[in-house]
Amino acid sequence: DKAIELGAKGGVNYKEAGWEKKLLAQLPPGKLAFDAIIDGAGGDIIEKGVRLLKTGGVISVYGMTVSPKMNFVAQAFLKNIDVRGSTMGSRKEFKDMVDFVKSNEIHPVVWRVLKTSLDDIAGIDTLFDDMNAAKQFGKLVIHFGDATGDSKL
Template identity: 50%
Template sequence: MVSVLLTTNPKPNSGFKYGFEFKEQALGQPASDQAVVKIQAAAFNHRDIWILKGQYPAIIPGSVPGSDGVGIVTSETASFKQGQRVLINPGSGWDEDERAPEQDFKILGLLPCIGTFTDSVVVDTKELLPCPEHLSTAEAAALPLAGLTAYRALFTKAKVRAGEHVLITGIGGGVALFALQFAVAAGAHVYVTSSNPDKIEKAIQLGAKGGVNYKDENCISELKKLLNGNLLSAIIDGAGGPLYEQYPRVMRTGGIIANYGQTVRDPAVHFTALAFIKNIELRGTTMGSRAEFKKMVAFVDAHKIKPIVSQVWQGLTEESVDEAVRTMANGEQFGKLVIQIGDIDSPHTPKL
């Protein structure tokens, strides 16, 4: 089988510390509690760019990248039928504790874990879930990591409920879009931030009440106008940065900020006196447990949510990987970037 492998040889002028190469690899034999899954499609995450830049912990050359994957079970198992379409849990070592992983939590795409940029993988059956039938191949591949991160941030951490007002920052990224879709499906009133007015308009089309440009020095005042006397119960944030000083102005007492990333590092998050006076909580969150993954997939199935896919490439090739990496590094996407690897003629494959 052909796999993409992480190497210490980046392409010239790429700006990366690491690169990719394509190699034939032998597939191991599954144990009694494992299944062979033929990958149909895999999706990119910003994590993949941070790894290429060397800005991620415990990077191991020789790893197969990719945390998101959908595929077909090709071996006989007690849990899944041969030919069944499944989603792969993007992490391992976290069973069900809502507070934190019980074990040494790891995310797929770096050794010793498998990665999804390959033809086939051997996976523990406990890490597989039947894929909702309403999802296309590309949509299914887009779901696992970003969907799980958004679900935990929104519901486990921020406790969002119907009727509440929620701000989601940096709309256009995978996690932010899932948080928008999930919050709207749950009956919340959602507002967004972006520096791109087109992305704000697309978010409104997906159910957001409105949005503000975070680069505008008056953006919190503009958000306050949009709220029209209401206050935010929750903020789902993947940026960090200077707006934390102003967030308490538009938050209710006891509001929650769920932070899953800090792409803006200067200045760092500043937790002000007004924040603790109003009993506002800042809660860090990273992806989620296997139990939350199961809940997230069930939520997507129940509400027939369709992930937003920005672009799809056909075939696991050097050209398709390079193009996808460039697109993500440049921040050009609105939604997920997907590579279809096998079974291109699957009935679940969208017409592009």
């Protein structure tokens, strides 16, 4: 729901049973599969993606927050699925991305900002609690600074 409020045409919660069927049901009439999947979770995305993608589809993986392992299934070969991994790229690519974000005024979704000091371990732990409970939708930010807002790091 939050992603749709931000402009997504659809979406599902991957933690819900049967999310793949719910996602396929959101395709436009006459379209039977997706062209591409962009995934930051990892885990079983290749296994699930094979059922969601058209032949020759692409899975682009930029993170592995669910699991650092992905099982590659034979069906991915049979459907000519292209799996691409990405890191942050080169320094130039990172600079180009930062420039693009600035020039297009793209702002990340920030769930919570904790203004604190390095001594506030209990406060910082609350952010990890939010992550472990999957409460957040967006970035969790720790701001180390004094009253002027300047970081000392």
